[in-house]
Amino acid sequence: MAEEKDGPARAASDAGWALSAAGRETAEAYLKEQTRLARLQADDLVREDKIRHWSLRFTHASTVMKFAFEMSVAAIMLAFATLIGTAIWKAAHDNSLVIEAFSVPADLSARGITGQAVAAQLQDKLTAMQNETDSGRPADSYANNWGTDIKVQIPDTGVSVGEFYRMLAAWFGHQTHISGEIYRTPDGLAVTVRASRDSGDTVQGSERDLDALMQKAAESVYARTQTFRYAIYLTGRPGSNGESTPQILQRLVQSGSLRDRIWAYMGIGTRAEFADPLHAPEIQARAIPLAPRFALPYQNISAEDASLGHDEVALAAAKKSVALLANGDGEMSARASTISLPANRAFVAELTGDYDEAQRQNVETALAPDYAHIAESARGSLAEDRALLHETGAARNAWNSLPVPTVRIGIVNRGIFEIGVLYDLKDWKGVIEKTARFEKYLKDRENIPPYTPAFTPVTLSRRIWPYTAAALAHNGDMKGALALIGKTPLDCDLCVRMRGNIATLNHDWNGAAHWFAMVSSRTPSIPFADSDWGAMLVAKGDLDGAIEKFKTANEKGPHFADPLEMWGEASIAKNRSDLALAKFEEANKYAPDWGRLHLKWGEALNWSGDKAGAQKQFAIASGLDLTAAEKGELSGMKRHG
Secondary structure (H helix, E strand, C coil): CCCHHHHHHHHHHHHHHHHHHHHHHHHHHHHHHHHHHHHHHHHHHHHHHHHHHHHHHHHHHHHHHHHHHHHHHHHHHHHHHHHHHHHHHHHHHHCCCCEEEEECCCHHCCCCCCCCHHHHHHHHHHHHHHHHHHCCCCCCHCCCCCCEEEECCCCCCCCHHHHHHHHHHHCCCCEEEEEEEEEEEEEEEEEEECCCCCEEEEEECCHHHHHHHHHHHHHHHHHHHCHHHHHHHCCCCCCCHHHCCHHHHHHHHHCCCHHHHHHHHHHHHHHHHHHHHHHHHCCCCCCCCCCCHHHHHHHHHHHHHHEEEEEEEEHHHHHHHHHHHHHCCCCCCCHHHHHHHHHHHHHHHCCCCCCHHHHHHHHHHHHHHCCCHEEEEHHHHHHHHHHHCHHHHHHHHHHCCCCCCCCHCCCCCCCHHHHHHHHHHHHHHHHHHHHHHHHHHHCCCCCCCCCCCCCCHHHHHHHHHHHHHHHHCCCCCCHHHHHHHHCCCCHHHHHHHHHHHHHHCCCHHHHHHHHHHHHHHCCCCCCHHHHHHHHHHHHHHHHHHHHHHHHHHHHHCCCCCCHHHHHHHHHHCCCCHHHHHHHHHHHHCCCCHHHHHHHHHHHHHHHCCCCCHHHHHHHHCCCCCCCHHHHHHHHHHHCCC
């Protein structure tokens, strides 16, 4: 029975186990399937993630490319707009002269004389004329200015950048167009040129004179388009149309623009320097009310009045010119104003006796690009400055190193300068000999433009004879000196001062005082008459009176070494060497290489008991320029010092 009981139980147990085993297999299979599915889903998610990332990158790259494309288009549009704007701006400011190809006969063209070749020849001639015109007037002051921008137009076919720019220049610019033709006449050839909308000018001649015809045609263009420049160009030469410089300038004064009138007065005044020197300054002055801030009238007046011996007026005008130039003078070209400023500063320094400053300014002037022979004059002034600084050797070296002038204006200016330099170097015979040659040179050529017979007597009486008369007196010919100085005018400061110096040499103390007083009273800013007056009083023996004049001269020209040095010498003569030392030391600031100054400085130190200081000054003096008498004096002082 027990076995019977155990049988069903064992069977049930076996069935449960079987089911359990089957469930485990099913579960395992299920788990495996779920695991595989999970893996597939994970793999799918990885693939989707990669695709999503790729898509994001693609979308970003597409956005970047789209942005870059849009920026490129914008940049191109901006560049195009800038190009168009620049072209319009350039066209609006285009004042050039454009020479179009001429119409020429077929046989000339076949021989190479094409319309474009003729236009190029006209361009060359206009450029040459422009280069020969030396004017301080700025290019933008001309109503119809093309400056140096002269070009031949080369025709284009079809639509091109060149044609587009020419269209813009025609709309917005101020180009001057030159056109023309050459045609045959019964007697040869005729050349017609016309400027923009002006009527044409025609010149005629034989075929072999084509070059001369083109020159006349160029002058016609220049006269029509650049009237003032043409007038300056004609200086010293006849015009092909029969007009002269004075006629053109007078026409501009009467009917030109404001700026034309201003510059015409400058031109008329400058020509008057040779044709009517006495009235040149008042002609220049007519431009001042028209342009009060214009430096050139003052600059010209300064030079002209100085040449007439009107020193105080010349100084005031030079100072005014310096003030205007220093503040920027738009009425003058950059080249003219750049060289004019140091030149005027040098002149102001010279008129007040500050020769050390003058030579510094003249060096700057000589190195600047030249205008109107100013650089050449500065080099001559340098020699004169050094002579007046008592640097004899340096002055002679500076003079001998000057280039030989080749034009008549340069030769005449050199002759005037040389006589003044020789006088300052105390070369009396040289002054007398040079004067004779120079007078002959002027008189032989006084009818050659721009000079006239009116120039010669004014120049001789005011700029040459005063030096020559004084040189005659120094050379012992008092009769000749008095006769020659009597031919000089009394409104000339140099002339009257030399009258005083000649009277001093003649021991005519009252006469000398009269002449010096005349100049001193009318030159309250210029020290030369008072300095000469003091020297006369020393010669007379009036040391106190001399010191008063040297004091006045020093007040007028505080950097003028001569009155300071002579003041020191007068103090030595009064047995006040102690007072002399301060004057010599001050003079040394403005004329450090003056041999006599160091000689007398040593003498004052010697008298004051400073033997070592005296020997030091004597040593300096021995290495500087001294006259024969001064060398003898130095030798004696060294021996007995």
